Amino acid sequence: MVRHLQPHIRYFIAIAEELHFRRAAERLHVAQPVLSRAIRQLEDQLGVILLQRSRRNVSLTAAGSVFLEECYLAREAMKRAEQRAIKANKGESGRLIVGYTDFAINGVLPSILATFHSHLAEVSIDLVRCDSHEQLEAIEGGRLDVGFLTGPVSGAGLRQVTVHEAPYMAVLPYHHPLADLESVPLKALSEEVFVLGNMHTWRHFVSQIKALCFEAGFIPRVVKEAPNSDSIFGLVAAQMGVTIYPDCDLNHNRRDIILRPLADTEAKLITEMVWSSSSTNPVVARFVDVVTRTRTNRVPRCRQERGQ
Amino acid sequence: MVRHLQPHIRYFIAIAEELHFRRAAERLHVAQPVLSRAIRQLEDQLGVILLQRSRRNVSLTAAGSVFLEECYLAREAMKRAEQRAIKANKGESGRLIVGYTDFAINGVLPSILATFHSHLAEVSIDLVRCDSHEQLEAIEGGRLDVGFLTGPVSGAGLRQVTVHEAPYMAVLPYHHPLADLESVPLKALSEEVFVLGNMHTWRHFVSQIKALCFEAGFIPRVVKEAPNSDSIFGLVAAQMGVTIYPDCDLNHNRRDIILRPLADTEAKLITEMVWSSSSTNPVVARFVDVVTRTRTNRVPRCRQERGQ
DNA sequence: CACCACTGATACCCTGAAGGTATCAAAACA
DNA sequence: TGTTTTGATACCTTCAGGGTATCAGTGGTG
Structure with missing residues (x-):
């Protein structure tokens, strides 16, 4: 002593x-x-x-x-x-500033944080809602310890682990003809109009959707840009258009829209845990360690059916 | 620093x-x-x-x-x-163990403590209910810092200040004949039977009452000894006897007994603040100082009349 | 009452931790 | 490239803090 x-x-x-x-x-x-x-x-x-x-x-x-x-x-x-x-x-005590996106907080993040808290209760975690590209800047600038954001990520000095992969789903109004199909070929959406997130906060995600459509041979006609998930789903439900959205818990709470897997693509929305390789905070290493070791426990999810 | x-x-x-x-x-x-x-x-x-x-x-x-x-x-x-x-x-902080009797806590002590607290809020006061003779022992033994007890007090190494003098009153059942008088001569009580406190806890007080009667030329016939003030008043109200009691707030709350000043005596129940002259606790000096300087403010009291 | 055991205080010495000076090496900047 | 500024290092100095010997009351004891 x-x-x-x-x-x-x-x-x-x-x-x-x-x-x-x-x-x-x-x-x-x-x-x-x-x-x-x-x-x-x-x-x-x-x-x-x-x-x-x-x-x-x-x-x-x-x-x-x-x-x-x-x-x-x-x-x-x-x-x-x-x-x-x-x-x-030793990383067993202290403070950790964690960034997250809507996808992360509606997906794997809650269970990850719960697991970590049960391992190291003395670490206090500050959660910051922050768009993917802003998180990357913050991590590089040392303002953020760990980010949960939409991949893919590339950057010198950044380390990452994929914590979740969600297949993309077609999101359709309840009475849309394509909702009769078990799964929707991406090309079938080429004549539809799209509701997408706006480019400011959804930059990462929207550009992936557009790339996806481009590969399938069409450019999506965007008629509406919405700032958040609820708005997007609301606009789809209001039959303003369709959209493509990763398969996460959030979707399944609504009864006025239909989700169908995309038939001809293996593309997924990837949620990455990202941190700086030059981070001096030992809690980061500890956090990453706990998360990667317990990453396997995924939450099972059942398929939604139309009509009851 | x-x-x-x-x-x-x-x-x-x-x-x-x-x-x-x-x-x-x-x-x-x-x-x-x-x-x-x-x-x-x-x-x-x-x-x-x-x-x-x-x-x-x-x-x-x-x-x-x-x-x-x-x-x-x-x-x-x-x-x-x-x-x-x-x-x-400097006596501005610390702990003070204060003893008190029933007379003190029903008389001047509350206002004294309130005054002291407003002067020196950082001193925490432990109050101990304790009979007069026990208080004296405790003060000499250093277990008590200050005592509020029934005088007179004599003892080497003890210092004292009189904080209250209450004239003795005759306490009579409501329909007692002597209650018609403005004031009651002590001798008029010589044929009455008395309710007094028991000798264990009321030693100081009871011996003074007896001395008082002895000076007036009679020995009081005690028919009942009670352990506390409420019992004494209750027994008087129940017409078991009369008693003599100092004039303090407590008396005036009851409607089933009558208080009358004693006509032919100047004797008073004296409440003394007592402390050890060899006390090493500076809070004691401070306390005594505050009390003596603010001792003048007595609570005025109105006279009780019989029959509304 | 002489003696002894035991207490905390004092006097004095000594050592090393903590402070000082001079200087270095790397980085930033002009 | 030279200059300035940074924290680090080497080495010297000093006094706070530790040690030993001893004192002076106190209380118990034969």
Whole structure:
């Protein structure tokens, strides 16, 4: 144990507990005169008599009692400081700033965080809702420790692990003719009009959708851009158009839209956990470690059927 | 300001705040190399890198941030310890064990304590209900700081101040013939039977009542001994007898008994504040000081009349 | 009452931790 | 390329803090 309090304080505590200079000196492994002097100095500095000592008896004064209690608190505070620093160094304590997208928070992130919390309850996690490209900047700039964002990701100094892959689904209004099919060929959507997320916050995702359509041989006609998932689904339900969306929990809560797998593509929306390889925060390594080791537990999901 | 934390901690705090060794050194009035070494030693002792320092930049590691926060707490704890010790020495902080009797707690004590609390809120007062003679023993034995008890008091090493004098009153059942008088001569009670407190807890008080009667030329016939004030008044109301009781607030709350001043005596029940002249607790002196300086404010009391 | 055991305080010495000076090496910048 | 500025290193110095010897009351004991 490191000794961060002045020796005077340690000595005072020992003497106050023993109420005996020689015994306290033995306990502290110092010579008795050392204590006589230390207490005198302490009392001089404070201008307060702490110990009432006669030739035969040592007792605490009222001020000494008060000081002793407070010294205990200070000593505990100092011990705690050491221990927390050591734990923080091992990544077992501290703070972690985690970024997430809508896809992540509606997908795997909650269970990941719950798992991590059960492993290392002393780490406090700050969650920040942040678009994928903003997260990447923040991670590179050191403002974010870990990001959960839409891949693919490339960047020097970034490390990543895929935490989730969600197949793309066709999202159709309830009475749309294509909803009769078990699965929807991507090309079948070429004549449809699309509702998509706007380019500002959905940059990563929308450009992937567009690439997907391009590969299938058409350019999607976007009639509406929406800022968030609810708006997109609402507009589809309102028969403003169709859209393509990854298969995540969020979809299955609505009864006014139909989801169908895409037939002729294996493309998936990839959610990556990303962190900086130059990160100095040990909690990051710890977090990544826990997440990768427990990554296997996926939440099973049942297929939605139209009509009841 | 005394410096009770190891210099290392003070240095670490300064550097963490300045994030600059030279500036921190200036602020601390030490040479810069001192800080380089102190931090290295601190880090060695903890086994934790606290400051990430390149030739051009100093920044806190994650563990360093944690340690800094905890160091602040420890520093505050230590400052607080000093200040409380100094205050305790001046009697402005600390603990006071105060004894009281039923008469005191129903008389002047509440306002005295309220006044003291408004003067010195940092003193915590432990109140102990305790009979007069037990209080005297406890004060002499150092187990009690101040007592509020029934006088007169004599004892070497005891100091005292009279905080209240209450004239004795005749306490009569509601329909008692003597209740017709404005004031009751003590002798008129010589043929009555008495309800008094028992000798165990009411020793001081009962012996004074008996002395009073003896001076008036009779020995009171005690038919009932009761352990507390409520019992005494209840027994009087039940026409078991009369009693003599000091004039204090408690009396005036009952409608089934009548209080009349005693006509032919000036005797009063004296409540003394008593403390040990050898007391080492500065709070005692402070308390006594506050009480004696503000003793003048007595609570005025109106006379009770029979029959609405 | 003389004696002894034991207490905390004092006097004095010594060591090493902590502070100082000079300087270095790397980085940033003009 | 030279200059400035940074934290680190080497080495010297000093005094706070630790040690030993001893003192001076105190209380118990034969």
